[in-house]
Amino acid sequence: MSNADRHRLIAQAVRESGSATVLKLAELTGASEMTIRRDLDTLAAQGILERVRGGARTLLLRGEEPPFALRAHEAAEAKRRIAAEVSSLIADGETVLLDSGTTCLEVARLLRGRPVTVMPLSLQAIHILSDSPSRTTLMVPGGRPRAAEGALTGPLTLASLSALRFDTAVVGCCGLSAAEGLTAYDLDDAVVKKASIASTRRVIAAADGSKLGHTAHAYVGPSTLLHSLVTDSTAPADEVAALEGAGTVVKTV
Secondary structure (H helix, E strand, O other): OOHHHHHHHHHHHHHHHOEEEHHHHHHHHOOOHHHHHHHHHHHHHOOOEEEEOOEEEEOOOOOOOOOHHHHOOOOHHHHHHHHHHHHHHOOOOOEEEEOOOHHHHHHHHHHOOOOOEEEEOEHHHHHHHHOOOOOOEEOOOOOEEOOOOOEEEOHHHHHHHHOOOEEEEEEOOOEEEOOOEEEEOOHHHHHHHHHHHHOEEEEEEEOOHHHEOOOOOEEEEOHHHOOEEEEOOOOOHHHHHHHHHOOOEEEEO
16 A cells, blocks of 8 residues: 555544544554554644544544645546546637646646646646746736645735636536535635636536535535536536536536
8 A cells, every 4th residue: 555545544534533543543554553653643744633642633623624635635536537628628729717726736737838828726736837838828816825725815816816807717616516506615715716707708617526416615606607517427426417407517537
């Protein structure tokens, strides 16, 4: 088992049970207790869990967004497939607004070097695109980055969005359903998503199947705002059907 896979399994076990001992995690992963202790120190430093005597406990309360460092490893292969499909929907020459989040970060990797104009809304994506070949035009918005997330929010971000118009916005989400619409965990993030949607001609949502049928507390807007959704095969079939019935084109990869 790789370090990344072991870390993901440990984080999931701690999150689901609320806490776990070093012994339990060693049995779960097949690793030595010394290795587990080092893993827990690493995950604690990333803000994924809290180190306690003899093990670890979760930092997450019900309804809170998992840390970026943890989400980056979840459904990684599905996110890469989703990003590849989203990238294929973007034509050369387009102006693209790229939302924050781990799936959109994978899209940024694929847009790097293409003849498009991109304005990313996260520090991570800006970093990836900052050394792109000259064919890619990078536009950097103002704003205040959310701690540990890198997502840009605040009045300077909103001013950047209101001053521009884009061909396509690629948006992520924390929850999406035909009944409850597009939702986010963070209120400031929800405001930025609303402004992003308002500044573009076409909206593509990029979300793995775990986001469908889920609802976070910050409302962005109805699902009818989305022209397309790219998701993976774990998406609930009934939710996919409901979104398609409401007019969103759904592509499952």
